[in-house]
Amino acid sequence: MEKLNNIYAKKSGNALGGEIDYKALDDKFAARTYNRFPLVISGGRGSILFDDKGKEYIDLGGGIAVNTFGIADPEWAEEVTKQLNLIQHASNLYYTKPAAELARLICEKTGLCRVFFSNSGAEANECGVKAARKYSTDKYGAERHKIITLKNSFHGRTLAMIAATGQEVFHKDFLPVMPGFEYSPADDIDFIKRACSGGSVAAVMVEAVQGEGGVEPLGEEFLRELRDFTEQNDILLIADEVQCGNGRTGRLFGYMNYGITPDIVTTAKGLAGGLPLGATIFGEKTKDTLTPGSHGSTFGGNPVCAAGAINILSRLDEKTLEGVREKSRFLVESLRGAAGVTGVSGLGLMLGISVNGDTDKIISDCIQKGVLPIKAKNKIRLLPALNIPDTLLEKAVAALKKAIAENQKT
Ligand SMILES: *Cc1c(COP(=O)(O)O)cnc(C)c1O
Numbered sequence: 001m002e003k004l005n006n007i008y009a010k011k012s013g014n015a016l017g018g019e020i021d022y023k024a025l026d027d028k029f030a031a032r033t034y035n036r037f038p039l040v041i042s043g044g045r046g047s048i049l050f051d052d053k054g055k056e057y058i059d060l061g062g063g064i065a066v067n068t069f070g071i072a073d074p075e076w077a078e079e080v081t082k083q084l085n086l087i088q089h090a091s092n093l094y095y096t097k098p099a100a101e102l103a104r105l106i107c108e109k110t111g112l113c114r115v116f117f118s119n120s121g122a123e124a125n126e127c128g129v130k131a132a133r134k135y136s137t138d139k140y141g142a143e144r145h146k147i148i149t150l151k152n153s154f155h156g157r158t159l160a161m162i163a164a165t166g167q168e169v170f171h172k173d174f175l176p177v178m179p180g181f182e183y184s185p186a187d188d189i190d191f192i193k194r195a196c197s198g199g200s201v202a203a204v205m206v207e208a209v210q211g212e213g214g215v216e217p218l219g220e221e222f223l224r225e226l227r228d229f230t231e232q233n234d235i236l237l238i239a240d241e242v243q244c245g246n247g248r249t250g251r252l253f254g255y256m257n258y259g260i261t262p263d264i265v266t267t268a269k270g271l272a273g274g275l276p277l278g279a280t281i282f283g284e285k286t287k288d289t290l291t292p293g294s295h296g297s298t299f300g301g302n303p304v305c306a307a308g309a310i311n312i313l314s315r316l317d318e319k320t321l322e323g324v325r326e327k328s329r330f331l332v333e334s335l336r337g338a339a340g341v342t343g344v345s346g347l348g349l350m351l352g353i354s355v356n357g358d359t360d361k362i363i364s365d366c367i368q369k370g371v372l373p374i375k376a377k378n379k380i381r382l383l384p385a386l387n388i389p390d391t392l393l394e395k396a397v398a399a400l401k402k403a404i405a406e407n408q409k410t
Helices: 002-008 022-029 074-086 097-110 121-140 159-164 189-196 220-232 254-258 303-315 318-335 359-368 390-406
Strands: 041-045 048-051 056-059 114-118 146-150 181-184 201-206 236-240 264-267 278-282 341-347 350-355 374-376 379-382
Touching (some): 056 390, 074 303, 097 278, 097 303, 121 146, 121 159, 121 201, 189 201, 189 220, 201 220, 220 236, 220 254, 318 350, 318 390
Parallel strands (some): 146 181, 146 201, 201 236, 236 264
Antiparallel strands (some): 264 278, 341 350, 374 379
């Protein structure tokens, strides 16, 4: 212990022999899976984050669309701690109140029929794909098992979900890629129709707004046509709403902007407002596909996470969603045409800014200025809390615009 503290301590003393440098500690002992920004986040309130030196930042990343109503939202924190003091975990051998209530709430709000709970987006998608394969196998035999996903999609990091992800960069180094997935260009309905013509396709999985792929909403006509085509051919449509769900786009789920209803909806990220919870939501066709023993999760539906999600979902009413759309309009109007901005994509509070400049440099500059946006491909991505106060948003956008303007390539 003493030695550690000596290695990672800085001069300014405390009882342990120095102030611990957590960045150095993490860099040495944590697996090197992340390129982190050089900030140690130690707390926050609402849309303000503090680092370990006490510097304040306006948060435009929301923990990657997770902290739906910001940090330590009082109403949410109260519901979560109340549940924590009742029981933190019961296992899926028993019923619990929060999981049952949350399942009902999700079905009421979507018009879908049943929910399976897991802990993450990748798991929610795994469950969706398993259910799609089983639906198709039960009805047509195991040959009809293929899942079509889109190029540039992102569906998670498990072996099956990197196979589902239509980006080679996620496959390399982990070969062989699990079979059974085929990738279509986004917005190319003819490609999908051709791929389905052999009778081997069970489902098509799409993000209404591709997040990691660069904050790109699907074309309206494409998604409507895709829904009609899949419906007519009893091919399931799975909406991966892990990032674009839970109010993010100004509707409860991203697909709702398109006036369609998928057969299976998967979500996670913002669902429980900062606690790990995934959900796979089944429509009429697939509601009884999974049967006892065909799927499960030890932590899935954890009562503390479910209590958090009940609070979040019950607050995503029309008024809150209109607020999201209003804040979005403000952002888009301030950014479009600003110096160095070449485009703004996305929906609601899920926006991507194309810039004439180096995104990394712009983000570093923003950090200096006390504002924390994130990246998606080569765009600057904004995923702030859905209730970020307008005054903070105005301040953050002014700093962001300044950083973009000052870092323009000439
Ligand atoms: C983040 C994300 C996932 C993966 O979620 P994890 O919780 O990291 O497993 C899957 N799909 C989409 C669209 C995502 O944005």
